[in-house]
Amino acid sequence: MTQHYPQGSAPQRMFGAQAAAYATSQVHVSDDRLTAMRRLAVEWAAGNGGSGGWVIDLGTGAGFTAFAVADCCRQVLASDITRPMLEQTRRLGLERQVSNLSLSQNRAEALPIASESVDLVTCRAAGHHFTDLGAALDEIRRILKPGGALIMADSVAPDDAALHAWLNDVEVRRDYSHVENRQVSVLLQMLADRNLTIQHQEPEQTRMTFNEWVARTATPEAEVATLRRDFRNASPQVKEAFEIQETADGNDLSFAWPCLIFRAVKE
Numbered sequence: 001m002t003q004h005y006p007q008g009s010a011p012q013r014m015f016g017a018q019a020a021a022y023a024t025s026q027v028h029v030s031d032d033r034l035t036a037m038r039r040l041a042v043e044w045a046a047g048n049g050g051s052g053g054w055v056i057d058l059g060t061g062a063g064f065t066a067f068a069v070a071d072c073c074r075q076v077l078a079s080d081i082t083r084p085m086l087e088q089t090r091r092l093g094l095e096r097q098v099s100n101l102s103l104s105q106n107r108a109e110a111l112p113i114a115s116e117s118v119d120l121v122t123c124r125a126a127g128h129h130f131t132d133l134g135a136a137l138d139e140i141r142r143i144l145k146p147g148g149a150l151i152m153a154d155s156v157a158p159d160d161a162a163l164h165a166w167l168n169d170v171e172v173r174r175d176y177s178h179v180e181n182r183q184v185s186v187l188l189q190m191l192a193d194r195n196l197t198i199q200h201q202e203p204e205q206t207r208m209t210f211n212e213w214v215a216r217t218a219t220p221e222a223e224v225a226t227l228r229r230d231f232r233n234a235s236p237q238v239k240e241a242f243e244i245q246e247t248a249d250g251n252d253l254s255f256a257w258p259c260l261i262f263r264a265v266k267e
């Protein structure tokens with residue numbers, strides 16, 4: 001495993017401690033976002049001679065997106081800032097007998113990859129953790145071949161400023177490595193600024209339950225209590241936007257974060 005980053009950043013502390021939980025988290029193992037990303041990768045490969053070529057999966061976590069695209073490309077590099085996450089990727093990749101997988105520990109904002117050498121970049125549920133998403137997009141643009149593609153799925157925020165603030169406030173209290181769920185218009189502008197042209201986009205929702213959501217990040221119990229209170233006491237507008245509801249047994253809450261899935265091409 002190549003390593004290009006010193007230890008100790010917020011995502012390394014959070015995801016390093018919680019790597020095993022992410023390796024079994026249902027919304028990460030398989031969900032509609034992963035199905036849609038695989039479909040977009042297969043379509044893209046079909047239009048490029050049948051192979052996705054050389055693929056890099058950024059913020060790979062336990063590797064589920066890398067595994068989902070492995071059979072439609074020549075080689076997939078699963079890359080992440082957090083070594084214990086990559087150890088989960090290695091273990092699961094062996095279990096799943098993914099033969100064209102390699103691993104690299106690096107920051108998405110500083111990729112040790114030659115310019116114009118990569119056919120496809122994938123990135124699921126990770127961009128909102130990157131310290132500097134703009135710098136990561138600069139790197140994606142730099143490493144992609146002309147005509148290469150970025151397929152990304154990430155949680156986003158509603159346009160409404162109060163809803164954007166509420167969502168990011170609860171996320172950062174639950175997970176200190178959270179940076180920002182951006183408004184769709186902001187994310188699209190960041191792509192346009194880099195001549196990454198959207199070919200396809202689809203909105204999606206990630207449905208979760210509160211108890212599993214805070215368990216996955218080992219949020220301290222005192223914060224869990226205030227978060228649970230804030231979900232229960234949220235305004236009608238917040239409850240409607242994020243579909244916050246008590247579960248049928250009354251022991252949990254369910255909710256849904258908005259998500260954007262897209263394929264953009266480097267012009």
Ligand SMILES: C[S@@+](CC[C@H](N)C(=O)[O-])C[C@H]1O[C@@H](n2cnc3c(N)ncnc32)[C@H](O)[C@@H]1O
Nearest residue numbers: 011015059060061065081082107108124126129
């Ligand atoms: C929620 S997990 C990603 C899940 C995974 N992409 C999947 O499809 O299952 C977020 C990952 O982003 C990684 N990460 C956070 N900041 C990063 C950065 N600046 N560069 C690279 N990886 C980063 C974390 O270590 C973590 O493994």
